[in-house]
Amino acid sequence: MNRTFWKEAVVYQIYPRSFQDSNGDGIGDLRGIISRLDYLHKLGVDVVWLSPVYKSPNDDNGYDISDYEDIMDEFGTLGDWEDLLNGLHARGIKLMMDLVINHSSDEHAWFVESRSSKDNPYRDYYIWRPGGPNGELPNNWSSIFSGPAWELDEKTGEYYLHLFSRKQPDLNWENPKLREALYKMMAFWLDKGVDGLRMDVINMISKVEGLPSAYYEGLAPGELAGGGQYYMNGPRVHEYLQEMNREVLSKYNVMTVGETPGATVEDAILYTAEDRNELQMVFQFEHMDIDSGPGGKWNVTPWNLTKLRDILHKWQVGLADRGWNSLYLNNHDQPRMVSRFGNDREYRVISAKMLATLLHTLKGTPYIYQGEEIGMTNVQFPQLEDYKDIEIHNMYKEKVTDGGGDHEATLKAIHVKGRDNARTPMQWDSSPNAGFTEGTPWLKLNPRYEEINVEQALADPDSVFYYYQKLISLRKNHPVMVYGDYELLLPEHEFIYAYTRTLEGERWLILLNFCEHPQTVDLLEELNAVTETVISNYPEEQPAMDRETLRPYEARVCRLGG
Numbered sequence: 001m002n003r004t005f006w007k008e009a010v011v012y013q014i015y016p017r018s019f020q021d022s023n024g025d026g027i028g029d030l031r032g033i034i035s036r037l038d039y040l041h042k043l044g045v046d047v048v049w050l051s052p053v054y055k056s057p058n059d060d061n062g063y064d065i066s067d068y069e070d071i072m073d074e075f076g077t078l079g080d081w082e083d084l085l086n087g088l089h090a091r092g093i094k095l096m097m098d099l100v101i102n103h104s105s106d107e108h109a110w111f112v113e114s115r116s117s118k119d120n121p122y123r124d125y126y127i128w129r130p131g132g133p134n135g136e137l138p139n140n141w142s143s144i145f146s147g148p149a150w151e152l153d154e155k156t157g158e159y160y161l162h163l164f165s166r167k168q169p170d171l172n173w174e175n176p177k178l179r180e181a182l183y184k185m186m187a188f189w190l191d192k193g194v195d196g197l198r199m200d201v202i203n204m205i206s207k208v209e210g211l212p213s214a215y216y217e218g219l220a221p222g223e224l225a226g227g228g229q230y231y232m233n234g235p236r237v238h239e240y241l242q243e244m245n246r247e248v249l250s251k252y253n254v255m256t257v258g259e260t261p262g263a264t265v266e267d268a269i270l271y272t273a274e275d276r277n278e279l280q281m282v283f284q285f286e287h288m289d290i291d292s293g294p295g296g297k298w299n300v301t302p303w304n305l306t307k308l309r310d311i312l313h314k315w316q317v318g319l320a321d322r323g324w325n326s327l328y329l330n331n332h333d334q335p336r337m338v339s340r341f342g343n344d345r346e347y348r349v350i351s352a353k354m355l356a357t358l359l360h361t362l363k364g365t366p367y368i369y370q371g372e373e374i375g376m377t378n379v380q381f382p383q384l385e386d387y388k389d390i391e392i393h394n395m396y397k398e399k400v401t402d403g404g405g406d407h408e409a410t411l412k413a414i415h416v417k418g419r420d421n422a423r424t425p426m427q428w429d430s431s432p433n434a435g436f437t438e439g440t441p442w443l444k445l446n447p448r449y450e451e452i453n454v455e456q457a458l459a460d461p462d463s464v465f466y467y468y469q470k471l472i473s474l475r476k477n478h479p480v481m482v483y484g485d486y487e488l489l490l491p492e493h494e495f496i497y498a499y500t501r502t503l504e505g506e507r508w509l510i511l512l513n514f515c516e517h518p519q520t521v522d523l524l525e526e527l528n529a530v531t532e533t534v535i536s537n538y539p540e541e542q543p544a545m546d547r548e549t550l551r552p553y554e555a556r557v558c559r560l561g562g
Helices: 030-034 037-043 078-090 109-114 176-191 237-247 265-272 305-318 348-361 390-401 407-417 454-459 464-477 524-528
Strands: 011-014 047-050 067-071 094-099 150-153 158-161 196-199 255-259 281-283 296-300 365-369 485-489 496-503 506-513 530-536 555-560
Touching (some): 037 464, 047 196, 067 078, 265 305
Parallel strands (some): 094 196, 196 255
Antiparallel strands (some): 506 555
């Protein structure tokens, strides 16, 4: 397998609106990010992935783009962006931009033209369909953000497709002129020095011909259905990505990761196998659905390690020699990992370190989401109006306002799974507004910022921050952590995830306890072969109970001899 920078890199995701405000308007911006570059350099990350900063009316916080080649006024200017790029490069950090090309904003010039008349040259840049004889929707697909995936445009009397918000019309990738325009835009940024592209819902760009309605047993007439089988991993998606690679990506030394909801291991191999010339890695979501019940994301159900380990193991083995994994447990769309997979109270620091150990010792490229490196937690705002996310409000309207559902139960689900858990402002210090802004923050702060913040983390040698720093350094200095073969141990254990990484005779053992009770490790042969503990998440002055016992949420990485 080829050795490349993107396999060895550790990526840090910045959600610009919530990272650092520089001008007191309560909204994070590019100048704010620039002021924190030394912090990122100190952490040791190799790549910064910047969530969208393009011009946008902000219906979906920047994922609705009205001008792909300019910067949102709230975030700054193109000159600020160039200063950010130069500041990163001066510190040896690469920049990955978000590429949102399944859909645009309805305020994009292309869509303004497209909706102006049926014979406009830009009409076919989007997906338009007439309604049925009695005004029925073109099909029964539901939007991912609730409600139908179709919006009637009064001027031309036709519907346009929007898999997300109605202000996010889907682009028509069947149109070669549209594809050419998108490739030209990508080259605009790559020519400016961008080092990587994270491609938003890239596996949705190809829809099944005819856009058929989705049917399943028990579906009532007129009822909406998901429709994902007709637009996820569609018939021409690989053709499009290979064309994109040929026309643009192959001409630059660029890192690529595709967001691919619903992708299987087999799909991921097609997207990431090096001889297929598509993408380098994908974000899969199987482990992110681990606590989703039959009713979907908001039907929160208990998860267990057995289920999580089975999923991660399947992806580790499945992509071992045929693709590459993206390693993450949270991002701007997911709740905070220490609240979801760890213990954000008594064992917050210990369990945050344990989860970090998992992410940095599996095979693949680790992604750190801002605040993860200080152990930021979920927020539980008591009022619905404290939340800003369109997905939360659309869901609440559908389930409670219109559907008569229970307010308290729905709010509880929002506390667990809502996207705003990840979007509360970065916690820099214990001063008012956590050092994020001198104004009123666009989204309320997590009230725990006084105990959980960067200033506190940097002052404590045993903090989550310094543990991340050590893990990143280990990856840089020990190729076994990047390229080593993965082998699962203790496959039946209810609470321990144990595995080895092996490269050219070097073998490391990773032991992770996923619960708050001590657990016995039944691996005498491996434990007898331990020559040193490389890293552990318990302070050295706390002696281990014995080598066969893992303390609550303990993580141990050991070198094996013999």
